[in-house]
Amino acid sequence: MSTSKAMQQSFALRFSSGAFLAFWCLLAAFPIFWIAIMSFKSPVDAFAASPWDVITGPATRANGDGLSVLDIVVGLAVLYFAIRWAFTRLPGLVQQYCPPGMIALGWIFGAVIYAVAFVLIFFGLLPLILGAVNGLLGPLGTPVLGLTTEHYVAVWAENEFYRNFLNSMLVTAGVVTVSLTVGTLAGYGLARSGSDLAFWLLILALVFRALPHSVLVAGYLPVFINSSEILRPIFGEGAPTLYGQPWAVIAVLVAINQPFTIWMLRSFFQNIPAELDEAARVDGCSHFQAFRRVIMPVMWPGVITTGLFSFLLGYNDFLVTSLLLDAQNQTMVPAIAGYFNRETTTTDQVEAVAAAVSITAPLFLLVMVFQRQIVSGLTAGAVKG
Amino acid sequence: MKFKTFAAFVGPSIFMMLLFIAAPLLSVFIQSFQETITIQEQIEVETCTPGFVTQTCTTEIKTVPVLDDNGKTITETRWVGLQSYQNVLQMDKFWEAVGNGSWNDIMQIDFWKALRFTLSFTLLTLPLVIGVGLLIALTVNNAARSIRGPVIFVSLLPFIITPVIGSLSIYWLFVGDGILTSMMERWTGTNISMFAQAWTIEVLMYFYRVWHVAPFAFVIFYAGLQTVNMDTLESAVIDGASRWERLRHVIIPHLMPLIVFIALIHLMDCYRVFEEIVGFRSQAHVISLQWLTYDFMTPDDAGNRAISRASASAMLTMIGIVFLLILPLRRTWRDHKGSAH
Numbered sequence: 001m002s003t004s005k006a007m008q009q010s011f012a013l014r015f016s017s018g019a020f021l022a023f024w025c026l027l028a029a030f031p032i033f034w035i036a037i038m039s040f041k042s043p044v045d046a047f048a049a050s051p052w053d054v055i056t057g058p059a060t061r062a063n064g065d066g067l068s069v070l071d072i073v074v075g076l077a078v079l080y081f082a083i084r085w086a087f088t089r090l091p092g093l094v095q096q097y098c099p100p101g102m103i104a105l106g107w108i109f110g111a112v113i114y115a116v117a118f119v120l121i122f123f124g125l126l127p128l129i130l131g132a133v134n135g136l137l138g139p140l141g142t143p144v145l146g147l148t149t150e151h152y153v154a155v156w157a158e159n160e161f162y163r164n165f166l167n168s169m170l171v172t173a174g175v176v177t178v179s180l181t182v183g184t185l186a187g188y189g190l191a192r193s194g195s196d197l198a199f200w201l202l203i204l205a206l207v208f209r210a211l212p213h214s215v216l217v218a219g220y221l222p223v224f225i226n227s228s229e230i231l232r233p234i235f236g237e238g239a240p241t242l243y244g245q246p247w248a249v250i251a252v253l254v255a256i257n258q259p260f261t262i263w264m265l266r267s268f269f270q271n272i273p274a275e276l277d278e279a280a281r282v283d284g285c286s287h288f289q290a291f292r293r294v295i296m297p298v299m300w301p302g303v304i305t306t307g308l309f310s311f312l313l314g315y316n317d318f319l320v321t322s323l324l325l326d327a328q329n330q331t332m333v334p335a336i337a338g339y340f341n342r343e344t345t346t347t348d349q350v351e352a353v354a355a356a357v358s359i360t361a362p363l364f365l366l367v368m369v370f371q372r373q374i375v376s377g378l379t380a381g382a383v384k385g
Numbered sequence: 386m387k388f389k390t391f392a393a394f395v396g397p398s399i400f401m402m403l404l405f406i407a408a409p410l411l412s413v414f415i416q417s418f419q420e421t422i423t424i425q426e427q428i429e430v431e432t433c434t435p436g437f438v439t440q441t442c443t444t445e446i447k448t449v450p451v452l453d454d455n456g457k458t459i460t461e462t463r464w465v466g467l468q469s470y471q472n473v474l475q476m477d478k479f480w481e482a483v484g485n486g487s488w489n490d491i492m493q494i495d496f497w498k499a500l501r502f503t504l505s506f507t508l509l510t511l512p513l514v515i516g517v518g519l520l521i522a523l524t525v526n527n528a529a530r531s532i533r534g535p536v537i538f539v540s541l542l543p544f545i546i547t548p549v550i551g552s553l554s555i556y557w558l559f560v561g562d563g564i565l566t567s568m569m570e571r572w573t574g575t576n577i578s579m580f581a582q583a584w585t586i587e588v589l590m591y592f593y594r595v596w597h598v599a600p601f602a603f604v605i606f607y608a609g610l611q612t613v614n615m616d617t618l619e620s621a622v623i624d625g626a627s628r629w630e631r632l633r634h635v636i637i638p639h640l641m642p643l644i645v646f647i648a649l650i651h652l653m654d655c656y657r658v659f660e661e662i663v664g665f666r667s668q669a670h671v672i673s674l675q676w677l678t679y680d681f682m683t684p685d686d687a688g689n690r691a692i693s694r695a696s697a698s699a700m701l702t703m704i705g706i707v708f709l710l711i712l713p714l715r716r717t718w719r720d721h722k723g724s725a726h
Binding site: 009013014017018020021024025027028029031032034035038047048049050051054181182183185186188189190193195197198201203204205206207208209210211212213214215216217218219220221222223251252254255256258259262286287288291312315316318319323333336337340349352353356359360363364366367368371374375378379 | 388390391393394395397398399401402404405406408409410411412413416520521523525527528534535536537538539540541542543545546547548549550551554555557558560561562567596601604605608628653659666674675678679682683692695696698699700702706709710714718
């Protein structure tokens, strides 16, 4: 639509509006990208007082670790094509090789293969080839930008961060699966019922959502620690101790997440016209049949969005997992605290930075892939409700 | 929908919430009035050392735990009434400090120190989050359509990032001679230690919380701005309203339900402030109610956890949440009644 003359803005307003927006984008992204840069430098460079020293990494380069001009050019080219093909060729291949009806699994499978191939090429094959070529180039092969991956090796291999990663994946997958299963049924029931009871259940869920998680953990902790004695009448001598078990934490996080899940899914189900399942009911279906045949095919956008937020709750949690899991079975986020519990050296700090970037990288990809779902999730229940 | 069908759909979820939320709550409530102690006994221990002519023997009294047949310590749980609450609140110290008119003495008591920070944090960041979120939404709405997508993407990063790591990413910019600390030192010509006193840590925490949550407010306000009635705006222009007047009388009233919604979510989440304490490693200077409960539940050097005091602290924290929620819930109920007509 054309803007009426009176609505047009002065240059000063447009400029200041744009300037503020640029400032906000810089503010939003800078800390995250900066710690990513820090994680590839030696401790002296990572915590240097000068931003230029952090970026160029003189001490790192003096150790012989770094990128030559050739490395930078080839690396950027590989990154460019990897990103480009992820959005062009990968969809085509998934469509081509995947049987109809299994498109979701096909996408997961394709994405995993693509990611593994990228890691093997970019971090395995490329350094070998470029290392050899740099040796032949003499001055052109000299490092100009300090860069090292030693902190990632220390974190993932020496400190076995991959164990924490596996625990996080177990907990997160469990939380998402159970949350969505239970929450979808409840969200549908609450959306289709106009009774006061449904309203009060929603209010109860809202109150539960407000509870500090530490309140709940204070109730769980003694039960978890003494669970083998409590459960012995039921399970006999095989009664498990729940404390320190990642799978036991799933139940806690699902419950904590439940109020949010049913509120969000109820909002999504309210956007599905009631006429759809009423028509199925007229045709003789029970409520469950109507739900399965009519609602399930159209509910996936809402379920995916809600699943995203369930994932974030499980993935990002610190308080519950740090109290209910012991040092041997930690998830990724509480494991970072381990870097500060000993006498903290600068090396420990940079390794903590590398661990932090490792945790953040999947979230970065998550935002890239699911930006629209995240936005619709945030606005569900607010604008429409 | 019949009640039986409704119950079948909602039952699993309600069951989970009752088993994993309501039952622990009840358990915490009971625990806050009980204390579990290890039963101990005193025994005589005689220690002898070789001597030249005769042994030199010393007899001393030691206190040791009583063990059961399996070698486990025997514990006893007993009712202690409000003792745990008293241990957390320390009302005798509190009234003494009030009598002395000493704010610092009040702030030496962990619970009141935590309460002060939790309330300051919650109430100070609320207007900042709403203000910054609205400002971002207005500027994005004002921007060319082609750059809105990238701006939303960048804005979601602070919101999605793990809260502890978000705090750490800002912490690492300031700790020691971090780049931002160094920059400020060059500007002011003074030596700055951002983590040596409470108020500078708190400023960073406020900054972090606004950075983390403003994107949430922005996304919602931005969606709300798409539904503003353009005819109303143009009528306002014809009537000679300035841009500021249009914002105040047309746009903000339109967004008011969203402002209430964001305020509600923010109050609930901010009152549970915890990750900032961890990320900024501020426990020597600044603590929150949730962190206090967490600290009671963390084993001390002897491996003991103060479960009873943690439960009392948790109940006190929950009382605060109930107060915060009373007004929003009353409004929600009124809206529900209104929509029923």
